[in-house]
Amino acid sequence: MTNVIDLQDQLQTSVAVLLGGHSAERDISLQSGQAILAALQAQNIPVEAIDSRDTDWLERIANHHRHVFIALHGGDGEDGTLQGELEDLGVSYTGSGVTASAWAMDKVRCKYLWQDMGLPTPPFAEINDESDLVKVIQQFGRVIVKPSSEGSSIGMTIASTAEELSAAYMAAREYGDSVMVEQWVQGAEFTVAILGEQTLPAIRLETDHRFYDYDAKYIAEDTRYICPCGLNEKLEQQLQQLALAAFTSIGCTGWGRVDVMQDEQGNFQLLEVNTVPGMTSHSLVPMAAKAAGLSFQQLVAEILSLSLNK
Template identity: 70%
Template sequence: MSNEMINDVAQLLASQLQGPVALLLGGHSAEREISLQSGEAVYQALKAKNIAAEKIDTKNDDWLERVAKFKHAFIALHGGDGENGNVQAELEKIGLSYTGSGVAASAKAMDKVHCKKIWEKINLSTPSFVELTEDSDWVGIIQQWGTVIIKPATEGSSIGMAVANTAEQLAAAYQQAKPYGSLVMAEQWVSGAEFTVAILGDKPLPPIKLETDHGFYNYDAKYIAEDTRYICPCGLSAEKEQELQQLALAAFDSVGCKGWGRVDVMQNEQGQFYLLEVNTVPGMTSHSLVPMAAKAAGLSFADLVLKILQLSIAEAKN
């Protein structure tokens, strides 16, 4: 898309918005700091496109009262605050349209266990898993799978995650993950390459291969480390890349997601892909993956923000 066309889109959007955009950021979740960074980046992009926006931190008690004066919201909230459907439900109650997935899809995608059950039911490959409780058979789980990764089922940014090779490590990891949500799962470890596929509208963007020396792509590798490697083009054959993109799109659609998002996938040493999770409000920071994928597809960060907004306005009209 040429700069002239993009500017025309920005002008059209500005007229359709009927006023400034409410940019929701911050919130209460464990991903608050990342959300503040994402929100600031989105704010600067909107400003660069001459689209008025007001930053609203949903941690403040009066956020909904402040939002009520707007017609449209850009959601830059990560974790439970912006991805479990609650904020979307509140916005719908007062008649505001918003970016990204709706209430039901957000709730499903936020719950990794729910997501994986959906994928298993329709035969989309995902690693085997078990829900953990205080009475889980730690020894039996390790005997069955060897290495597992422990995840809070409703948290993002790899918060609360850990890898376990022994029953003792598994039990300890469960205790560490519990503060991040009542539901914790252990997932069979997939040894191999990790990929992520951004979805924009109904199209998958170029996949990115992730390489880190941290054991797995954890919080530090995502947001702090400077040695994490993001490989795009991802190095797959054209056939395997298309297979990966179609799997990611199928996973995204199966949960009912729309607008934009990101699907994380592992590939084992035999070349089989396994779905990990769907992110309905991915990070939009300097380390974030969706902007990288968009850049590989020819979209600048500001163009990406504009496209997300454009998709949500089009959705609101339908």
């Protein structure tokens, strides 16, 4: 585990925490960024918060920083665009690189890749204005509708009829042109955080909402986070191995989180990879780290250290 003194020695200049941005997840990003900022300050690491919505954000990094902690969720903060700009500057940054970020952000492309590799994921399809929604429901039955390139459950709706699917499609279209439907999986939901090349303890998610939506993630106080997750040792190892395989399959590095469902037959089904997970008071990676014996400050230091060593 990273020693703070060693980390301070590795840093050439102060660290920029990139937060805010333009995406629909801006509010969550601001919370994550402020938490990361405070954790670094508490460890006497020179740090500055920079909002990528500011027109001079790239210039400020180029002139004053050699290291960036990315706390941007969704949008160009996770799709590889920002990562490419930072690489052009020659600065180090936390998390996955350009290509892996792009793969993870595009749920449709990612799931096609998993299918080709034989990794389990629920049946899905991309829909558009010309899609026959009646046939979609006939093919999949109950579905969950998702913007292909958003996180935090933004724009997601369950649909069981063509009429519900039409309304859900229009809601998802508010967050981008690409919309996917995924066959609904009835069962337990898990998330597995990854730090370096290791998985952290799995967390089981339980909510009284229809699914683990935005409100259940960030607002509700009755969402249940179960860790240990309740699986026996063999099944949890299977879950962790699948999550790590999904993470590495698209080239992800550093840290992240993989969301998984367990269907009624007990089989695990991959949902998505998050390359810049939330770091708020409700967030899952800090919970998993705590279960593994890591404080929030230690977690932040380790993520930063991993970015310096790659």
